[in-house]
Amino acid sequence: MAGDLVPADIEKETHPWSYDGDAAPDGASPVEDGILASGCEALAFYKSIHAEKKAPYPGKWGIFLLDYALNYLAREIERHYPGKFPFPVRVAKGRKLLYFHERFHFRFDCWVLAHESVTGRPLYEDYRNSIYRCFHPEDFVYEESLANLHALRAIAREGIATYAKAFMLSQPGAYSNIIGADREEFLGRLAAQTFYGRAQIVGEPHRRPEHVQYIANSKDDRVRDFSCPVYRVIGVSASQFSVPSIALPTLSEIENRFIRAYLNGREGTRTDHRYFTIDNGQKIKGSSGFCVLLS
Numbered sequence: 425m426a427g428d429l430v431p432a433d434i435e436k437e438t439h440p441w442s443y444d445g446d447a448a449p450d451g452a453s454p455v456e457d458g459i460l461a462s463g464c465e466a467l468a469f470y471k472s473i474h475a476e477k478k479a480p481y482p483g484k485w486g487i488f489l490l491d492y493a494l495n496y497l498a499r500e501i502e503r504h505y506p507g508k509f510p511f512p513v514r515v516a517k518g519r520k521l522l523y524f525h526e527r528f529h530f531r532f533d534c535w536v537l538a539h540e541s542v543t544g545r546p547l548y549e550d551y552r553n554s555i556y557r558c559f560h561p562e563d564f565v566y567e568e569s570l571a572n573l574h575a576l577r578a579i580a581r582e583g584i585a586t587y588a589k590a591f592m593l594s595q596p597g598a599y600s601n602i603i604g605a606d607r608e609e610f611l612g613r614l615a616a617q618t619f620y621g622r623a624q625i626v627g628e629p630h631r632r633p634e635h636v637q638y639i640a641n642s643k644d645d646r647v648r649d650f651s652c653p654v655y656r657v658i659g660v661s662a663s664q665f666s667v668p669s670i671a672l673p674t675l676s677e678i679e680n681r682f683i684r685a686y687l688n689g690r691e692g693t694r695t696d697h698r699y700f701t702i703d704n705g706q707k708i709k710g711s712s713g714f715c716v717l718l719s
């Protein structure tokens with residue numbers, strides 16, 4: 425991934441800006457196309473400490489905020505609250521909105537890490553492969569609903585809550601599943617996805633409520649937040665950006681690791697896609713780069 429990194433501070437600007445103006449671009453912009461497809465991850469991403477050595481930015485992990493996204497959010501905040509906030513304040517609020525969303529991913533990562541040290545299992549990588557990368561942004565990727573709920577609560581005192589809510593409702597699937605959402609239920613399901621992978625979606629155990637109070641919401645989390653590096657990514661345009669945290673598994677990975685190994689899948693009818701019937705009789709469609717759960 426191209427683009428230069430500079431360390432970012434959530435509370436203050438640390439690097440000069442080149443702002444691309446308050447006039448909204450004509451028609452759907454590449455940024456909005458990205459949001460429609462990938463939600464908040466089109467604007468910022470969390471790279472797990474588990475993946476520190478991998479691309480993009482080998483050797484670095486943490487929260488990455490894209491410059492074009494901060495320009496976009498500054499413009500959108502001006503559109504929703506005309507003349508209310510000067511440009512640097514709008515950038516700061518946009519930065520916090522993205523940071524709070526990605527902070528949930530970091531806190532979840534920390535919680536998983538603690539359980540990996542107890543169980544000795546690669547829980548995070550298994551969850552990323554069997555749930556997140558395969559089903560993003562479907563409704564049952566609760567991690568994204570929870571990240572937006574977390575951001576919505578944290579941004580409340582910044583005076584842009586109405587915009588933040590509209591911004592989240594413009595995002596796909598799980599991202600916009602925030603109205604009347606049962607946060608504790610989602611946390612319990614996310615915990616079950618971590619321990620049981622795809623079995624959480626297709627059967628029991630469906631939730632692990634005993635973990636709810638410990639995911640992303642403890643005093644320890646607030647202390648640990650300071651250990652998560654935050655970067656601004658400069659010099660990347662929305663049209664050339666592809667979301668690294670969602671990078672999809674290949675078909676062979678899906679067939680070999682997820683369907684055959686975990687679900688004892690049997691290959692069914694075969695056309696341009698492959699269909700697998702899994703243990704409980706549901707069908708899964710695998711195609712080049714993604715798989716879809718069919719009811």
Ligand SMILES: [Zn+2]
Pocket residue numbers: 464465525526529568571
């Ligand atoms: Zn996210």
